[in-house]
Amino acid sequence: QVQLVESGGGVVQAGGSLRLSCTALGGTVNNYRMRWFRRAPGEEREFVAALGRSGRVADYASSVKGRFTVSRDVVTNTVYLQMDGLKPEDTAIYYCNAFTTAVDYWGQGTQVTVSS
Numbered sequence: 001q002v003q004l005v006e007s008g009g010g011v012v013q014a015g016g017s018l019r020l021s022c023t024a025l026g027g028t029v030n031n032y033r034m035r036w037f038r039r040a041p042g043e044e045r046e047f048v049a050a051l052g053r054s055g056r057v058a059d060y061a062s063s064v065k066g067r068f069t070v071s072r073d074v075v076t077n078t079v080y081l082q083m084d085g086l087k088p089e090d091t092a093i094y095y096c097n098a099f100t101t102a103v104d105y106w107g108q109g110t111q112v113t114v115s116s
Contacts, residue, residue, distance in 0.1 A: 002027035002105045004096045009110030012086055016114070020081040022096030022107055029072050030055060033099045034079045036070065038092035038112075048094070049081060064090075086114045 008020040022034070036048040049070040050059045058070050067085040072078065079096065091114050096107035 002032075002098055002103075004098060004105055004107035006094070006096050006107040006110040009094065009112045011113045011115065014086060014088055014114055014116050016086050017082070017084045018086065018112060020083065020094055020096075020110060020112070022079045022081075024077050024079075024098060027077075027098065027105075028074070029077050029079050029098070030074055031100070032103075032105075034070075034072065035097040035099060036079075036081045037095045037097060038090075039095070039109075040089075040092040043092075045095070051079060083112070086112075088114045088116045090114050 003025040005023045012018055030053055033052055035050040037045050038048050039045040048061050048064055049068055051070045055072055069082040071080050093109040093111050095109045098105040
């Protein structure tokens, strides 16, 4: 069983930046497709970004492309989501996910609030 521990959420003004972290306990991040999702109040959960097992291929939702960057550090077994140019519509709970076709692990979520 892999436990994903997220941190880095908070309150920031529009245009600001935050970096979310997701540390995998009991597993190694390069064994999974690591993904970030978010759920805004009253909305469905939506895909934000993903990093393939190689760590070289990243995918982004169109709404965050060019503003968010996903990366990883295999030494600390941590995946990051660097969020720049934040907008009020980015306000949501952000969840880290470790995925293969056999397993699907989720973190507890971290709140990001962007004030206008």
